[in-house]
Amino acid sequence: AQTVTQSQPEMSVQEAETVTLSCTYDTSESDYYLFWYKQPPSRQMILVIRQEAYKQQNATENRFSVNFQKAAKSFSLKISDSQLGDAAMYFCAYSGTNAGKSTFGDGTTLTVKP
Amino acid sequence: DADVTQTPRNRITKTGKRIMLECSQTKGHDRMYWYRQDPGLGLRLIYYSFDVKDINKGEISDGYSVSRQAQAKFSLSLESAIPNQTALYFCATSDPGAGKNIQYFGAGTRLSVL
Numbered sequence: 001a002q003t004v005t006q007s008q009p010e011m012s013v014q015e016a017e018t019v020t021l022s023c024t025y026d027t028s029e030s031d032y033y034l035f036w037y038k039q040p041p042s043r044q045m046i047l048v049i050r051q052e053a054y055k056q057q058n059a060t061e062n063r064f065s066v067n068f069q070k071a072a073k074s075f076s077l078k079i080s081d082s083q084l085g086d087a088a089m090y091f092c093a094y095s096g097t098n099a100g101k102s103t104f105g106d107g108t109t110l111t112v113k114p
Numbered sequence: 115d116a117d118v119t120q121t122p123r124n125r126i127t128k129t130g131k132r133i134m135l136e137c138s139q140t141k142g143h144d145r146m147y148w149y150r151q152d153p154g155l156g157l158r159l160i161y162y163s164f165d166v167k168d169i170n171k172g173e174i175s176d177g178y179s180v181s182r183q184a185q186a187k188f189s190l191s192l193e194s195a196i197p198n199q200t201a202l203y204f205c206a207t208s209d210p211g212a213g214k215n216i217q218y219f220g221a222g223t224r225l226s227v228l
Contacts, residue, residue: 004156006156009154033214033215035216035217037217042221043202043221043222043224044219044221044222045157045204045206045217045219045222047216047217050214050216052214091156091157093217095215095217097210097215098210099215100145100162100164100208100210100215101147101159101162101172101208102157102159102215102217103159104149104156104157104158105156106154106155106156107154107155107156
């Protein structure tokens with residue numbers, strides 16, 4: 001079974017600075033998807049960014065980018081120019097291409113200091 | 115209107131009561147999921163359904179049952195609620211084709227079992 005590990009229960013960053021959230025996963029599959037979801041205090045789960053394992057290029061969405069290291073099974077999220085609205089819990093998730101369902105890490109709570 | 119709607123948003127019930135959490139979606143997705151979130155833990159899969167006639171247990175299905183009434187509706191039942199089922203429950207949908215397994219979440223149901 002796949003597992004997803006987020007080793008940082010809590011992180012903090014100064015507004016306008018950059019922060020990196022870590023995620024590692026374990027799988028025997030060669031093709032899969034990886035995701036970062038954001039859960040603000042409103043509790044709504046929101047997709048931040050998605051990476052397809054067969055693509056070597058790291059995904060980028062505005063201020064959010066990933067560092068995908070397939071051999072190391074590592075998938076970190078970098079948030080640049082952090083904003084107060086980025087404060088939330090962030091979940092890393094894995095989905096096999098045929099499975100549909102996702103496996104989630106335990107989350108990292110990000111605090112943004114003004 | 116939300117694409118994935120969960121009702122109720124909050125529910126308080128007593129030990130031993132039967133309750134149903136409902137989920138409906140307008141995204142036209144065949145795949146639907148029920149997850150449970152506990153403090154400090156990620157989302158854990160309770161049940162999932164790939165179409166009306168295909169329902170599967172997730173990693174924590176004991177004490178729960180589901181019904182897929184139509185493509186758009188997927189209900190979760192607690193036959194006899196117990197206090198350790200107090201949690202935040204999410205319904206989600208996905209499209210394995212164009213959606214690349216992205217999970218689309220409802221707003222969640224916060225359940226308290228006294």
